Amino acid sequence: MSDPTPLRGYRKPYPGSQPPRIHLPYASTALRGPGTDPIAIPVTLSEVTGPSINRITLGEHAADLTAGFPGQPQGERIIVSGRVLDENGHPVRNTVVEVWQCNAAGRYLHKGDQHDAPLDPNFKGTGQVLTDSEGRYRFTTIKPGAYPWRNHYNAWRPAHIHFSLHGEGIGQRLVTQMYFPNDPLLAFDPIYNCVDDAKARERMVSSFDWENTANEFALGYRFDIVLRGRKMTVWE
Secondary structure (H helix, E strand, C coil), X not given: CCCCCCXXXXXXXXXXXXXXXXXXXXXXXXXXXXXXXXXXXXXXXXXXXXXXXXXXXXXCCCCECCXXXXXXCCCCEEEEEEEEECCCCCECCCCEEEEECCCCCCCCCCCCCCCCCXXXXXXXXXXXXXXXXXXXXXXXXXXXCCEECCCCCCCEECCXXXXXXXXXXXXXXXXXXXXXXXXXXXXXXXXXXXXXXXXXXXXXXXXXXXXXXXXXXXXXXXXXXXXXXXXXXXXX
């Protein structure tokens, strides 16, 4: 029996479209960033297949971060939706999109966040959605607030939502942040500005989505995510 056709590697991101491992304006990367070059590992089936999960496993309120509490969370309700695509522009189906964020006051429900902004008893800030047959996802949440983070003088993080995706396998995992259009803090944020390519940075910013804005309920924002290749979404 002949050997099976070897799996092809993924297209590499365009030069300058991803952040460096160490970016001195983002102070903690000086200690956390790896000091040696990454080791290339050949792609095998374990990196491009599974694991799988279904909507029943995710739970009733997984796609609605505002539901399942005694009351309504504080802040501006929004709907975030988009598509998850591979390096060829094809939809990534039935994959989990995990999200986490701070509340409308800029506070995370985490013991490491001691910012004096109030916690919201009706908002945890975490959720999971599953893409459909066209790679589409959609969730309802609260627009997060800005918060101070002590990286430099008068440092404030722009409003953002964290995303984690595994694509069709663990070798396609991408962690990124979604920002909001016309946020004046983006110009001062070293995490957003650690990418040289301006077009790549712009792919981290969502766009106002009139079609998915719900009448008298919530504004819509669109955020498409590309897992690999030259148009790959910036990883964190």
